[in-house]
Amino acid sequence: VKILVTDDSRVMRQIVIRTLRQAGYDEHDIIQAEDGREAFQMVGSEQPDLVLSDWNMPEMTGIECLEALRAAGSQVPFGFVTSEGSPEMREKAANAGALFLIAKPFTEETFRDALDGVLA
């Protein structure tokens, strides 16, 4: 299983990857993108099984990336990991085709709850 972690913060990518390992997903192949544009390209070139993406990023935001992927016909499973977890953001994410939204700060349990159904 290949997971694409997308965040403009290198520190946050490391924390997400560390939390993935702590949550028990340490056998998976984890790749990284710095913004939505790079993530969009890497979905094409790397064929990940899941995209975990920040929302607010320069160049292309997470939601723009998701919308571009769906418009291009990609159905790659996509979830947000973002500092904004309001009901409006969750609704917008779900309407665009996201499977879940993990709000920062998160715990390994939050990751397990969101990812277990997707990666089972």
Next chain:
Amino acid sequence: VSTLDTGERRRNGEHRPVITELIDEPTIQSIAEDAWTALVGEDEILVPLPGELPADVLSSWVDVVGPWTGTVVLTTGRETAAGLTRALLGEHAPVELDEEDVADAFGEIANVVGGNVKAALPGPSTLGLPETGPTPPATRPDDLCRVDAQWRGQFLTITVQGTTGVPHAERNEVPQ
């Protein structure tokens, strides 16, 4: 009567709330404590105690634009910001931190605190990207909420401060 009512509604519509009407210190403290535990470390505690900032400080902040417009600012000593960065990076911390590491890590704490403060405010709002640098001035003392805290005995402040007009430069903001 209807004329009076219309006038009242109009005045209410023009009222821009100050931050103390929307959020209080314990809420901000609680948001910050959660961010500390999750980002800095499970055993890392933010103690609600006042103190004194050193001369050499660094701030990180995010802007919120919406029914309430302003900035969520973290300020601490430069050394403490570096210590926070090492804690966030954990085993990946380099021997010598560069400014980019500190801007990234300290900015991400402001991003998480700011995102959760934004979620507690009336929407729709947009959140800017995190920035670091000299402390942004608080231009409206009547529109400010401040929390003083200590981490590992080092002092830091979190202010949620209103701004007049559009804050700072145009950034990549995401409509909610």
